[in-house]
Amino acid sequence: MAETPQLTNQQLAAVMRDIAKRLEIKGESPFKTRAYRKAAEAIEGLDHDIRREWETGALREIPGIGQAIATKLDELLRTGRLAYMEKLKQEIPDGLVTLTQLPEVGPKTAGAIYTALGISTLEALEEAARDGRLREVSGVGPKTEARILAGIETLRQRRALPPRALLGIALPRAQALLAELQAMAGPAIARAEVVGSLRRRRETVGNIDLLVASERPAEVIAAFQRLTQLAEVLGAPVSAISVGEAPISARLHSGERADLRVVPPARWGSTFQYFTGSQMHNVALGALAGQQGLAWSDEGLMRSDRGEAREDGRESPWYATEEEVYAALGLAWIPPELRENQGEIEAAREHDLPNLVSRADLRGDLHMHTVWSDGGATIAEMAAAARARGYEYIVISDHSQSLGITGGLDVERLGQQRIEILNVNSRYSDFRVLQGAEVEIKSDGSLDYPDEVLEMLDVVIASLHTGLRQGRDQVTRRALAALHNPHVDILGHPTGRLLGRREGAALDIDVVLQAAAETGTILEVNSQIDRLDLDPIHVRAALELGCLISIDSDAHSPQGLEIIEYGVWQARRGWATADDVINTRPVSDFLDYIHRFEDGGD
Numbered sequence: 001m002a003e004t005p006q007l008t009n010q011q012l013a014a015v016m017r018d019i020a021k022r023l024e025i026k027g028e029s030p031f032k033t034r035a036y037r038k039a040a041e042a043i044e045g046l047d048h049d050i051r052r053e054w055e056t057g058a059l060r061e062i063p064g065i066g067q068a069i070a071t072k073l074d075e076l077l078r079t080g081r082l083a084y085m086e087k088l089k090q091e092i093p094d095g096l097v098t099l100t101q102l103p104e105v106g107p108k109t110a111g112a113i114y115t116a117l118g119i120s121t122l123e124a125l126e127e128a129a130r131d132g133r134l135r136e137v138s139g140v141g142p143k144t145e146a147r148i149l150a151g152i153e154t155l156r157q158r159r160a161l162p163p164r165a166l167l168g169i170a171l172p173r174a175q176a177l178l179a180e181l182q183a184m185a186g187p188a189i190a191r192a193e194v195v196g197s198l199r200r201r202r203e204t205v206g207n208i209d210l211l212v213a214s215e216r217p218a219e220v221i222a223a224f225q226r227l228t229q230l231a232e233v234l235g236a237p238v239s240a241i242s243v244g245e246a247p248i249s250a251r252l253h254s255g256e257r258a259d260l261r262v263v264p265p266a267r268w269g270s271t272f273q274y275f276t277g278s279q280m281h282n283v284a285l286g287a288l289a290g291q292q293g294l295a296w297s298d299e300g301l302m303r304s305d306r307g308e309a310r311e312d313g314r315e316s317p318w319y320a321t322e323e324e325v326y327a328a329l330g331l332a333w334i335p336p337e338l339r340e341n342q343g344e345i346e347a348a349r350e351h352d353l354p355n356l357v358s359r360a361d362l363r364g365d366l367h368m369h370t371v372w373s374d375g376g377a378t379i380a381e382m383a384a385a386a387r388a389r390g391y392e393y394i395v396i397s398d399h400s401q402s403l404g405i406t407g408g409l410d411v412e413r414l415g416q417q418r419i420e421i422l423n424v425n426s427r428y429s430d431f432r433v434l435q436g437a438e439v440e441i442k443s444d445g446s447l448d449y450p451d452e453v454l455e456m457l458d459v460v461i462a463s464l465h466t467g468l469r470q471g472r473d474q475v476t477r478r479a480l481a482a483l484h485n486p487h488v489d490i491l492g493h494p495t496g497r498l499l500g501r502r503e504g505a506a507l508d509i510d511v512v513l514q515a516a517a518e519t520g521t522i523l524e525v526n527s528q529i530d531r532l533d534l535d536p537i538h539v540r541a542a543l544e545l546g547c548l549i550s551i552d553s554d555a556h557s558p559q560g561l562e563i564i565e566y567g568v569w570q571a572r573r574g575w576a577t578a579d580d581v582i583n584t585r586p587v588s589d590f591l592d593y594i595h596r597f598e599d600g601g602d
Contacts, residue, residue, distance in 0.1 A: 007076060008229075008254055009043050009050050010169050015076060016040035016069070019085060021100060022092040024107030025114070034407070038064040038376045039073075041556050051077065063557055064376035095121040102151035103469045103502055104144055112137050126152050147469055154503065164204035165256055166499060168529025168566055174198055174208045177229055177258060181212070185223040188216040190265045195275040200336045201569035203499055203532045208258040209247075211275055217262035221248050224260050229253060267299070269319035273326075274300030280341035288329050288345065301325050337572040342540075354577050357551070359568045361578040363586060364393040365561060367438065367461060367492065367524065367552035372417050373398035373407045376557040379417075379433065380424050385558030387431045393587040395459045396421060397436040400448035403465055409437070411453055432587050434458035438492055443467045445481030447488070454487035459594060461524070463492035468505040476508045483515045489594040490550055491516060493526035493533040501530065509538055517545040520596070522582050525574075527567030528554045539574025548582045548593075549574075 020036035042064035043050055053059050054077050059070040076082050099110045099122065113119050116137045119128055128134045129145045129152075174194045182189055189212055193199065196209035214220045225233050225248075234249040234257070247261040263271045274282060286296040295302040295317075302317045319325045326333045331348035335356055338344040347353045369375035370382055377385075379396055386394045398417070399408035409417060414437070421433050436459035440448040447454065447462060454460050462482040467475065482488050494512065495504025516523050523542050526533050531554070534542065539549060551567040553560055571581065578584040582593060 007080065008173070010173075011254060012050060012073060012076060013040040013043040015082065015085060016043065018097065019088060021097055021107060022088045025092050025096060025100070025111040027108070027111060030407075034374060035064075035066065035069065038374075038556065039069045041560060042376060063381075063559075093120040098122060099125060101155055101501055102148060104147045104151055109137075109139070112139075122152055122155070163255075164206055164500070166529050167198070167201060167203055167205060167532075167569075168563065170205045170208055170256060171198055171201075173229065173252065173254065173256065174210065174258070177208065177227060178210060180227050180229070181210075181220070181223055184226065185214075185220045188214050188219040188223075190214055191268060193272065195272065196277060199276045200278060200339055201566075201573060203535070203570070206257075207249075208252075208256055209275065210258065210260045211272060212260065212262045213265040213268045214262050215264060220262050221260065224248065224250070230258070264316075266316035266320055267318040269321040269323070269325050270300030270302065271318070273319075273322045274298075276336055276339065278340050281339040281344070284341045284345050285329060292329065294328065301328060303328070335572065337569060338575065340573075354575050356572040357568060357576050357578045357581050357584065359565050361581065361584040362391070362551060362564065362568070364391050364395070364583045364590065365553050365555070365564060366395040366436070366459060366490065366550050366583050367397050367526070368394060368555040368561070369398050369438075370396055372396075372409060372413065374556060379420055380427075381558055382555070382561075383424050383428075383431065383433050385561055387428070389561060391431070393432040393434060393590070395434045395436040395461075397438045397459065397461050400437055400439040402440050402442065402448045408440075408448075411449070414449075414453065414456075434587075434591075436461060438463050439488075440465060441478050441482045443470070443478070445478040447482065447485060451485075451487055454485070457487075458591070459490065460488050461490040461492040462488045464494075464496045464505055468496045468502070470505070472506040472508060475505045476511060479505075479507055479512050480515050483512070483519050483521045488521060490522040490524050492524045492552075493528075493531050493554070494523060494538075495533050495535075497531065497533050499530045499532065504533065510541075513538065513542045513545055513547065516542065517547050520548075520593075522548050522550050522594075525549050525551045525567045525571050525576075526554050527552060527564045527570070529563060529566055532566060532570045534570075534574070536570060536573035536575075539571060539576060543574065543576060543580050549576060549580055550582050552583070 016036045016039045020033045023033045023036070042062050053062055054074065059065055059073055060067060072082055072084055096110055096114055099105045100107055113125070117128055117133060119125050126149065129148050134140045134145050134148065178192050178194070182192055191213040193211055194209065195211045196207065197205045198209060212220050229252045230250045231253045232251050234251060247259040249257060249259045251257055261275065289296040289301055294304055301319060303319060319328065323333045326348065331345065332351050332353055334344050334348050334353065344353065365386060368382055370377060370379050382396070383394060401408045401410045418435050421435050424433050435457055437449070437457055438461045441462050441464050442448060443466065464479065479491065483491060495507060497504030523534060525539060542549065549571060551564060551571050553564040553567070555561045582590060
């Protein structure tokens with residue numbers, strides 16, 4: 001009998017999101033679809049395998065998981081299948097879900113197209129768009145047809161590229177692989193780390209690259225081949241692998257490829273640096289080594305003095321630490337997030353690298369959601385979790401009224417929420433909850449609340465969620481209108497992108513950044529693993545203009561607060577220091593900044 005698949009938290013969360021998408025296409029209640037999305041977020045937010053709760057019958061103790069969803073998770077974990085999902089797939093074909101990856105085709109539009117024309121594939125959609133039949137669907141005109149065709153071409157180009165996993169999916173898997181490998185190989189491992197784009201914390205990654213230092217490589221590789229996440233080992237068997245050869249590769253049950261390279265401890269520094277990359281960073285280092293008469297190989301920098309003797313009496317031509325590699329080139333050690341050949345080598349030569357922001361620098365989190373809109377926890381629960389993390393303050397920023405799918409707050413409910421926030425604040429002398437809102441920037445550039453309501457809020461985050469496919473000039477005007485509103489404090493996830501699923505708005509980003517600098521509006525680095533918005537290039541450009549950024553979790557549950565480390569890494573890749581990040585400041589300084597114009601300040 002075939003063994004039941006060991007589904008990961010991420011795979012279970014993906015099933016919950018798939019169900020939500022199909023229910024949306026069917027036109028089911030927003031409350032029902034929201035329940036599955038909340039469950040997905042809760043599962044992804046766990047810092048351990050969900051089997052811990054499943055095996056003890058405690059699935060319902062996970063916030064956001066009720067009885068109906070717990071029953072479905074139990075079936076998935078027991079059998080690897082879900083009858084409810086199979087029934088939904090018969091009603092809503094997979095191809096119809098694929099259509100929703102197009103920017104112009106949301107779930108409702110996909111359902112309308114399917115009902116009117118029976119279309120459930122990209123090919124059929126393209127044919128209908130080209131011959132004008134899509135206009136038979138309510139709300140679809142010539143401009144929408146043209147944008148759908150452009151979206152189909154973009155999606156095909158994206159599919160032609162090698163598949164890449166989100167950093168927030170690949171990194172936990174890599175860390176779990178290393179933890180299991182270290183548990184199995186034990187004393188044979190002197191050191192084990194992720195390398196490649198994972199170590200540089202790129203937003204998406206290709207393979208999972210692992211590097212291990214060991215004098216007993218055969219034991220390490222044999223243990224690697226027994227890891228529970230591995231579906232199959234690719235390439236040569238362990239007997240054919242020796243130090244210095246190509247890494248051993250495997251395919252995980254989740255689909256990613258993992259590559260393991262094992263090197264002697266004496267070689268660690270050179271190979272750790274080299275296999276971290278990036279390629280362009282290494283090319284520049286290699287050129288610098290050549291100018292200095294040093295040897296640069298396909299596994300990194302080699303010693304000119306042949307180095308210190310190894311324990312077995314043989315000399316090692318390699319460096320044992322990264323710091324030695326960079327010092328030999330006359331450089332300060334360069335943080336992995338900066339290794340993209342974007343000026344970091346010149347800065348390291350002058351010992352002028354920035355002191356990058358760290359997670360420990362953050363004093364507050366300015367963007368999170370609760371049960372008042374589309375979150376899965378109460379204000380009190382979010383406050384307790386944030387305080388336990390060492391924060392001094394948080395901003396509750398539930399959605400505004402027009403974003404219907406999120407259950408956004410009207411003015412009356414905002415007032416009710418403020419009373420609850422005051423009650424929570426009465427419990428603490430060392431922690432403060434601020435009332436904010438994530439306010440929709442509407443299609444005409446106006447905001448979802450009038451100015452007199454915005455003025456009542458402690459913090460206003462203005463965001464683009466809809467109309468992202470508007471033309472460059474129009475969507476830029478919307479963003480600029482928000483930036484010039486004196487009550488707007490933060491521009492949330494500025495481009496609105498969803499990595500691998502949706503391109504960001506076609507903003508004239510240079511104009512937007514300049515306006516943020518002129519108005520003093522804070523630019524958010526959103527930590528959601530499929531957003532990571534702003535990107536590092538624009539973070540750095542914003543900082544050079546004098547802008548401040550915030551690093552926010554956009555959490556929808558207490559567990560979701562943990563993902564803020566992804567935003568920190570994104571900001572570090574943009575060369576951000578603690579001084580560049582508004583929420584490294586005490587709450588009084590933070591409020592002084594955002595209220596600086598109220599008393600006629602400049």
